[in-house]
Amino acid sequence: MRKFDASSEAEPGGMLVCVEQGEVRLLGPSGRWTLPAGFMVYIPTMRPYRLVAANPATVTLVKFTASETDWRHPGCWTVPIPVLAREMVGYSRRWNCLRDPADALANSFYEAIGRLFADWFDRKRAMWTPFGKAPEMQRAISFARANFDSVCVAEAASAAGMSERTLRRRFRDELGISWREFITELKMNKAMELLRNRQSVTETPLRLDLAVQVLLPWHSKSILECFLAYFPRTLAARSSIPNDRLTIG
Template structure:
């Protein structure tokens, strides 16, 4: 299933971790994956269900990425069909087949916006401490909070979570930066300091490497999108029980 976030923000909670999805992003959830969506406020989503035959791109886990202009337009167009549509509708069948084929293009990026769950109480403490103290968290302070040495913390992150400490802290910093800039409530400089950077230049480099866009350009893009979003009809916000569907879809 495809989950597209048009406005607001959601968290996708899976078995091994959570994805934090700001507006303008989407995630692919394989049919065999259990999940839960959570939001702290109003959110505008499109959920599109597909059969395996309609998607040529497959992955064992969820995958998130920014929405292209084409993805936004296709998600909006998909609202003309619901779960009760005629299965012989040639236009609908070809549309969802085409949309499913595009997953291989849309999700051609490394995993991002993902935070692992700890499989032990001390790792959970480490993850929670870093997330709650993102502005100042260091590996030394995080190790103390978790009750282990820095060396042990580094090793266990890599061995048990499959991610290095450096990758982890960059992930949560960039995800929070995207959220702040996407909402338009913080300047680039304020955002840089809020997520633990003392240098605006270093923040710009890190953010650009992560998103492919400078912080200023990302903020401007989201500001333009916010101006357009009120034009979206609220009645067309999809829910899991009324998502646009491909041919004979189940999830």
């Protein structure tokens, strides 16, 4: 495990980043992601990025050629690491990033991984906080981030100098997410931050009672339900509570 701060103007063939231990921040042209252990993100071909681990972390990087992946999203995407992906990424370590282009076995194996992206990444965008390109959108996002626990769309629209209806439309059209999805992302990121401050998610098991303790102060039940739906595999994998008890009653 080590700290790092790495960047690239463009990854020519795309790169899969698997966070094994610690936490990693990814910054791209359209936003940023905070990735805890157990998550992976794909950075598409020719996409500039910056990867930062402020504290020691372990990641596995898998680099592809442009023709090896079946990528169906407009930018970076993150998901919990599927079991099959973990096994295949582990096996890919037998080759380094400078693998021989004439190695038929390596090429076939990497193409098999890349073709599975369509299935592995088939879910809504998550862990993402958009930047916003237009100044008014940046104002709305900044206002929401500063007041995430109580902000409503009308207040954010007023701060941005536009109507509520216009703000909702511009979130959909310019960012590809709804206002509600954006607020959920903010709250999930804050939940992870609070959990980190109480107990390291990456160094000790994450127990459900910790999530309850931290999240109950915020209109509890709806947020907790969102949290469990958002990180079901992570909570199940890191909790001593059986899967059938990861429900809200």
